[in-house]
Amino acid sequence: MVEQRRSYTPEEKLKIVLEGLSGTIQISDLCKKYGIKSARYYYWKEELINASNDIFGQKGRKADTDSRMAEQLSEIQGQGTIAEITQENLLLKKKTGSYGVKR
Numbered sequence: 587m588v589e590q591r592r593s594y595t596p597e598e599k600l601k602i603v604l605e606g607l608s609g610t611i612q613i614s615d616l617c618k619k620y621g622i623k624s625a626r627y628y629y630w631k632e633e634l635i636n637a638s639n640d641i642f643g644q645k646g647r648k649a650d651t652d653s654r655m656a657e658q659l660s661e662i663q664g665q666g667t668i669a670e671i672t673q674e675n676l677l678l679k680k681k682t683g684s685y686g687v688k689r
Contacts (some may be wrong), residue, residue, distance in 0.1 A: 600634070603630050613627060642655075
């Protein structure tokens with residue numbers, strides 16, 4: 587039996603990406619919750635980030651406001667990366683059995 591691909595509306599994609607960016611749930615758990623692969627989540631996240639300039643536009647914005655927005659966006663991306671690395675680290679520790687072992 588062939589499984590049909592699920593089609594997500596733009597609103598659903600935005601909801602999923604924002605939930606992932608909130609930091610309240612691990613990306614792997616989020617993907618399981620919605621039945622998507624993590625690569626799909628990161629693709630949607632990248633689309634959102636790339637489209638943010640079109641969404642918010644440049645009308646009347648000062649250069650320092652744009653640079654602050656860019657800094658905040660990179661900070662959000664960095665937090666996601668830190669969370670992913672931490673999660674991978676914990677998984678590796680569990681697999682190797684060195685979780686909680688002091689040297």
